[in-house]
Amino acid sequence: MHNTSRRAFLAGLTAAALPLPLAGCATRSAPAGGDVADYPTRSITYTLPFDPGGESDITARLQQQPLEEALGVSVVVTNRPGGGGAVGWSELVHQTRPDGYSLMGANVPHVILQPLARGQAGYETDQINWAYIFQSTPNALVVSGDGPFRTVDDFIAKAKTEKLSLGGSGSYSANHIGALALAQESGADVTYVPFSGTAAASPALLGGQVDGLMTYNTEALQLQDKGMRVLAVASEERVPEFPDVPTLRESGFDIVEGAWRGVAVPPETPDRVVDVLADAFARVNQDREFRKKATNLGFHILDWGPRESAEFIRERTALAKDLLRRFDLLHG
Amino acid sequence: MFPGIEEAVLQVVSPATLLLCLAGVVAGMAVGATPGLSATVGLALLLPLTFTLDPARGLVLMGAFYSGAIYGGAFTAILVNSPGTPSSIATTFDGYPLTRKGRSEVAIIAVTTASVVGGLVGVVGLLLLGPAIADVVLAFGPQEYFWLGIFGLTMIAGLAAKSLVKGFAAGFVGLLISTIGIAPVGGDVRFTFGFTQMQAGVPLIVALIGFFTVPAMIDLMVDPGSRAAAMRREARRREPGLLLRTVRDVLSRPLNLIRSAVIGTFVGMLPGAGGNVANLIAYNEAKRASKTPGEFGKGKVDGVVAPEAANNAVVGGGLIPLLTLGIPGAPPDAVIFGVLLLHGLRPGAELFTTQGELTFTFIIALGVSALLLAPVGLIVGRGLQRAVVRTPTAYLVPGIALVTMIGAYAVRNNPLDVVIMVALGLVGYGLRHLGLPPAAVVLGVVLGPIIEAGLGQGLLTASGDAVPWLSFFTRPVSAGIIVLVLLALLWPLWGRWRRLRAARTTSAAGAAGPAADTEREGTK
Amino acid sequence: MSSDLRRDLICAALILAVTAVFWTRQDFSTPTDVIFPRFVLVVLAVLGLAIAGMAVVRASRNGAASDGEAPEAGAGAELPPQTPGMRQAPGGRSAAPAAAAAPGTSGAGTSLTERAAAEDAASDDGKGGDEAGEEPVGGPRGSRPRWALPAAAALLLAWAAAFGLFGITLSGVVAFVATAILIRRGPGTPRRLLIDVGVALVVALFCWAVFTRVLYVPLPVSVLLGI
Known part of the structure; x- marks a missing residue:
């Protein structure tokens, strides 16, 4: 009896492990080894600075298998959540060995806004060494389907006569500065209401507690199914999932805003290693199964290597700094 | 009424699916019983495996794993005063006293019975009420969550055995701990005392292990003899008929089971609250309704039945908003949401019509998993119980210490959390002797974010009104909860x-x- | 009754001290983020004062009722302990854990070997076993020497710190054995010690293997050993 039960307990632990190749040894600070030239030679840890189950986490777990195929070594996905990502990124730039065996997911605009707004985020935006940016989810403006707003102009016109509330995911997030940018460009009076996540904000619109949502295209798709109206998307061009929805630019507001996801390494990582990783992520993006699932999730696949990514970050940082300054949200 | 349900039943009773349920339940129990590894973390680990399965099988495995994990959290709560998941906080209140009295086997059997009943009630709620009741979820805005949190605080009155003032002081210490880190609404960084890592605040599970498990370990280290003779007796004793007697005893008070399960289903349905709140409310209501409330906290079987019936009902309840509105009712549901999306399935009414077969396979498999908790739990749970009871104190204490330290670390893979855990444990040990109940502190840590987010978001959503805070009193559901708060007080x-x-x-x-x-x- | 008074006053003082420390750290400004912590701090301060006030009132009422009690109830921390077995660390310098040590503490049964065994564990806490107990209150088995609590606290803290610094296996084995010795109140025979080390090795390696290989938790490892 005793023996069987203990065996059952062990069987349980093993059952949880079935999917995972047993070759990987997930040590945080494994001894240095291997030449840069034949990188990678051993298991790579791919850490997400967010809770499991979120969009970034699911993306990483989708990437895991094609990434292993592209790199030829095992890849272990773990989480290091805290501070909206700041704890993880702070560790990436200060404590992680720059040997390419520890990668971390990184999101724009989080890595730009946290150091600007918090003062002591624990890292600086330019310390994040980008290997690749692989996908984006643009902002979308969503309102109630049976409400008075049929176009962005309706919404703005109303917001000029009374205070309207716009829900969204988190403070100093893509949704947050998206709402700020809209208020700035239009001169409308909009109060941004942060919720604890993308999904957590949706009931507020469905239940009529907010006048609109600044959310992502992924969530907008869900909301459209439930009879909500998508007024605009904040992308450069119209997006395939909403062919009839105008961009904010078409509506006369020069706003391109959303979340961009990528992967970063510590600052001193050799260029050769960064290039190997960039190649691997490029190949992951070509994986048909991965593309299909990522598209199902509503992600827009991007292929920006280290240099393009760094350039992009510089642009966005200047924009964000300007915007936060106007709303007096810059730290110090 | 249920298109595709016949095919769903046939698919669930196939050996492959049943085996998947079994594997999921067993693996879930193991992860759930490990402090620090929550159901959410386990489900994320399982995610890659579901990519290789068809959608229905993948969901069945995850559902079974989720049920098992929530149930497994009770084992360590009972045996070593360490809630395996935040859904088993209240299980420690009477579970560990039962262990100290040498009645841990009774506790294990009772929570198994409760979990099966709770799980089934949740599934029935999901099946019958699902689409119909979804609108209730939407009636809960920020203001309502604020009042729900305040209602939760009134539980302090029940937790504070001696002094109400000290009880509330402990609760507010908990609320204060919950304000450390990044504010839920404005995003300000608070009370980090200069430590960058403190931006992330104190995770609930770290506070739980600290306030509950560490003092229990210290007790055993300071006074090893206190691991009473009763426990040693239990290790030797074999009581024939204990199983049936306990099950009959638990079932003989169906009101407690049903009340707790309904609370669990309802609270699970609310996206802003989950098993961590449900189990506490269920415990409190069980105590309030009891004829002998004074026996709670000293090892009363009803005190472990209520939270465990509630938290397993959360599994079904939390899926109601997920499957109908696409809103995860509890954190683990977010992972299940991801699996649905990966397969191109969008939650909503059509999930119950055109995708009926898949959806009902998932729901029925959840019910089957709830039933499987009984045999698996009685074997695994009692096996673990025997092992713990038989381990000599000199090995049990360092063993628990090692596992809880790894657990505290694994919450965020952060070594600082281990130090925070022990520090909070020493504080908790001291608080207990100062008459400040640690359970009230933990209650504050659980409820703080709910109250604060509700307050801030409520004020912001009503910022167009002349007097924003009036919205906290004028909304009908809010008014209803205020009445409940007053009644509770x-x-x-x-x-x-x-x-x-x-x-x-x-x-x-x-x-x-x-x-x-x-x-x-x-x-x- | 006065030990209750002292306990309540320590409790109130700690609450007020924590409130004061947090109050000075309000370097954040967003209106929605200020309301809640400030409300909590104000209520805590009020509750702290209430605890102190009620304790004093109750003590003075009890003092009036039974004249044998302490004359000035308001004197607080200076009051001598009245109840046997309810002794406090001198001068009220004690943090919470030390105050906690008081109830039912007994110094009986502290043999020399036992003290020696605890010495390393309790090294950074000066008061390891320096006071003889008043009265052996513990049961026949329950030896609760005075050093046990500080030793346990120091051991756990050291273990937690070493966890991140030296890796789980190295710190785990050492601390496991130390805890076992502490609980047994002595290392016992070399054979016993050998068994302890063996058990510790098995448990630590098992945990390490399960968490890193199966659950993919990147546990901190020892640089020396690599695991």
């Missing part, structure tokens, strides 16, 4: 008044005993 007063009156009549009749009793009561 007045209940103990009413009880005292009733006892006083009873005492007066008896003392008028010439009895001295009860009068002395009320006097002690009067000093608070």
